[in-house]
Amino acid sequence: MSETKVYPVDTEFASQSWVDNDTYLSMYEKSITDPEGFWGEHGRRIEWMKPYTRVKNTSFDPHNVDIRWYEDGTLNASVSCLDRHLESRGDQVAIIWEGDDPSEDENITYRDLYERVCKFANALKAQGAKKGDVITLYMPMIPEAAVAMLACARIGAVHSIVFGGFSPDALAARVEGGQSNIVITADQSLRGGKAVPLKDNVDLALKNAGTECCKKVVVVKRTGGDIAWDDSRDVWYEEIVADASTECAPEEMGAEDPLFILYTSGSTGQPKGLKHTTGGYMVYASMTHQYAFDYKDGDIYWCTADVGWVTGHSYIVYGPLANGATSLMFEGVPSYPDNSRFGRVIEKHKVNQFYTAPTAIRALMQQGEDVLGDSDLSTLKVLGSVGEPINPEAWEWYHRIIGQGRCPIVDTWWQTETGGMMIMPLPGATAAKPGSATRPFFGVQPALVDNEGNILEGATDGNLVITDSWPGQGRSIWGDHDRFVQTYFSTFKGYYTTGDGARRDEDGYYWITGRVDDVINVSGHRMGTAEVESALVAHPKVAEAAVVGYPHDIKGQGIYVYVTLQAGIEESDELLKELRTWVRSEIGPIATPDLVQFAPGLPKTRSGKIMRRILRKVAEDDFGSLGDTSTLADPTVVDDLINNRQNRK
Ligand code: WT7
Numbered sequence: 001m002s003e004t005k006v007y008p009v010d011t012e013f014a015s016q017s018w019v020d021n022d023t024y025l026s027m028y029e030k031s032i033t034d035p036e037g038f039w040g041e042h043g044r045r046i047e048w049m050k051p052y053t054r055v056k057n058t059s060f061d062p063h064n065v066d067i068r069w070y071e072d073g074t075l076n077a078s079v080s081c082l083d084r085h086l087e088s089r090g091d092q093v094a095i096i097w098e099g100d101d102p103s104e105d106e107n108i109t110y111r112d113l114y115e116r117v118c119k120f121a122n123a124l125k126a127q128g129a130k131k132g133d134v135i136t137l138y139m140p141m142i143p144e145a146a147v148a149m150l151a152c153a154r155i156g157a158v159h160s161i162v163f164g165g166f167s168p169d170a171l172a173a174r175v176e177g178g179q180s181n182i183v184i185t186a187d188q189s190l191r192g193g194k195a196v197p198l199k200d201n202v203d204l205a206l207k208n209a210g211t212e213c214c215k216k217v218v219v220v221k222r223t224g225g226d227i228a229w230d231d232s233r234d235v236w237y238e239e240i241v242a243d244a245s246t247e248c249a250p251e252e253m254g255a256e257d258p259l260f261i262l263y264t265s266g267s268t269g270q271p272k273g274l275k276h277t278t279g280g281y282m283v284y285a286s287m288t289h290q291y292a293f294d295y296k297d298g299d300i301y302w303c304t305a306d307v308g309w310v311t312g313h314s315y316i317v318y319g320p321l322a323n324g325a326t327s328l329m330f331e332g333v334p335s336y337p338d339n340s341r342f343g344r345v346i347e348k349h350k351v352n353q354f355y356t357a358p359t360a361i362r363a364l365m366q367q368g369e370d371v372l373g374d375s376d377l378s379t380l381k382v383l384g385s386v387g388e389p390i391n392p393e394a395w396e397w398y399h400r401i402i403g404q405g406r407c408p409i410v411d412t413w414w415q416t417e418t419g420g421m422m423i424m425p426l427p428g429a430t431a432a433k434p435g436s437a438t439r440p441f442f443g444v445q446p447a448l449v450d451n452e453g454n455i456l457e458g459a460t461d462g463n464l465v466i467t468d469s470w471p472g473q474g475r476s477i478w479g480d481h482d483r484f485v486q487t488y489f490s491t492f493k494g495y496y497t498t499g500d501g502a503r504r505d506e507d508g509y510y511w512i513t514g515r516v517d518d519v520i521n522v523s524g525h526r527m528g529t530a531e532v533e534s535a536l537v538a539h540p541k542v543a544e545a546a547v548v549g550y551p552h553d554i555k556g557q558g559i560y561v562y563v564t565l566q567a568g569i570e571e572s573d574e575l576l577k578e579l580r581t582w583v584r585s586e587i588g589p590i591a592t593p594d595l596v597q598f599a600p601g602l603p604k605t606r607s608g609k610i611m612r613r614i615l616r617k618v619a620e621d622d623f624g625s626l627g628d629t630s631t632l633a634d635p636t637v638v639d640d641l642i643n644n645r646q647n648r649k
Pocket of ligand 1: 525
């Protein structure tokens with residue numbers, strides 16, 4: 001292996017940063033040896049109504065997984081994000097909104113945001129919403145998305161955001177899963193100049209069996225496009241907030257009351273709704289945001305994620321707003337009106353911290369070094385990466401072209417389940433190695449275990465686990481605690497299983513190598529292979545399907561599909577196209593297969609288990625190392641697979 005380059009911390013940067021290396025080491029030490037003391041102190045960074053006296057009460061014992069932080073404290077998340085800032089920074093911009101069309105933007109101060117949230121909170125109550133309700137959001141990236149999240153928090157309702165790129169069926173499953181009584185959406189969303197029919201999708205979703213729980217649909221007018229209307233169910237956002245009061249007393253919530261549900265894909269079955277609670281999550285999201293980006297008062301911070309993913313929850317809304325930050329929210333895409341858009345937005349709003357995904361960096365990289373045109377990037381101080389492993393070439397390009405060789409890069413490893421960043425450099429403390437997420441955040445105890453669950457020491461490869469709880473951790477799967485225990489705590493007993501593999505080097509740095517389960521990561525989006533397979537076998541012409549990931553230059557991983565057709569159905573190019581469109585409409589555009597291959601037979605063991613290892617190798621075009629195929633029921637299927645792979649268009 002080639003020697004890794006090390007980028008030391010800039011001493012000047014370190015001297016003015018929140019945390020230098022010595023501070024990191026001593027704070028980390030304290031967080032591990034005295035978690036009660038450490039988190040007891042840092043818990044006070046957010047606003048409490050009734051202060052907590054208990055800090056940590058957590059168990060990873062598979063017979064009794066129970067995670068509680070600050071359990072006797074009470075608070076309301078929206079108070080930390082809004083009320084506490086009114087006096088000190090009411091006129092400071094809380095959200096800079098940059099529209100899909102570069103001529104559209106808006107600055108929303110903390111006072112404006114407070115009033116909008118209170119108005120909408122009151123309006124929701126008038127529509128019958130109350131504490132404990134699950135409210136589904138299916139929204140464009142517009143300020144009303146943040147307003148809706150905070151309004152739910154304000155009245156003690158639990159939001160469940162469904163990414164606006166998901167299909168009506170995927171939306172229906174999530175409305176049903178949360179027994180949601182209200183859906184908040186918009187007429188249409190706008191991305192890259194194209195309208196996406198959000199309200200039409202909601203109408204379709206609510207026709208599905210099981211979604212009768214939903215009684216109200218609140219619709220924000222975004223484009224004014226044509227939509228159908230059901231008077232008994234639909235209300236315009238603009239109408240219900242018009243006369244609502246700008247004051248709404250925040251509901252007093254327990255630290256362990258749920259703040260939100262967020263669905264994410266796993267290796268088996270349908271997506272699961274991770275349950276995040278209020279106190280620990282807010283402490284953790286705000287603290288990681290401050291330290292990872294070295295965020296200082298007055299900085300302009302931009303995270304390019306969508307609020308439909310956990311990154312948007314923790315690092316567009318809750319973390320930054322709890323810190324009194326100015327958070328930029330972008331409705332569009334990096335390639336519209338042209339590929340220089342990211343640079344133009346950084347220049348226009350004088351962005352100081354920029355947080356994006358490797359897939360976006362690789363897409364820009366393909367366009368050449370002058371892709372951002374003559375955009376002025378001199379305001380940038382720290383760059384972040386999230387969602388998938390960043391390959392060293394992309395890291396170097398990010399550093400050189402966007403960071404102009406001067407901005408530290410924080411490669412942040414975490415998951416929907418972890419609530420906030422877990423392993424990442426702190427820009428004033430940690431020397432970077434391109435491709436490594438480096439060291440754990442305070443309170444995080446990563447370990448590598450072998451397949452039997454034995455802890456491995458020193459420089460080695462293994463399954464990445466976390467040995468003790470941290471405040472931002474997801475507490476359960478909504479409505480199915482057994483599945484939570486089964487998925488995360490039963491493989492390696494006593495530890496939280498991440499599903500990722502990692503390597504630890506001689507300096508104790510972690511290098512995430514990717515999922516070790518049947519989850520694939522497409523452009524930073526998590527996709528369960530089982531989900532795509534079940535969509536495929538629902539097609540009348542498909543008998544069987546197997547889905548694997550394969551290396552893709554821009555997306556990180558692409559979706560590779562093997563399909564066995566029903567007897568008598570002819571293979572054709574039209575059918576290949578039809579199957580791609582089918583998956584797209586069943587799940588959403590992010591699940592569109594990149595390559596589909598007809599497979600008259602799939603490699604199975606004599607007991608009928610599909611050998612995915614072989615399918616992965618074939619998809620990777622790596623026929624030399626298929627391994628042992630002698631246990632296959634019919635070893636000749638492998639030759640067919642290889643031939644078809646080579647003939648694939
Ligand atoms: C999975 C979690 C974290 C919020 C966005 C994705 C992969 C995430 C990194 C990184 C290597 C990463 C992991 C993880 N991942 N960040 N910096 N380096 N891999 O959240 O959808 O829950 O996906 O994304 O495989 O398990 P998610």
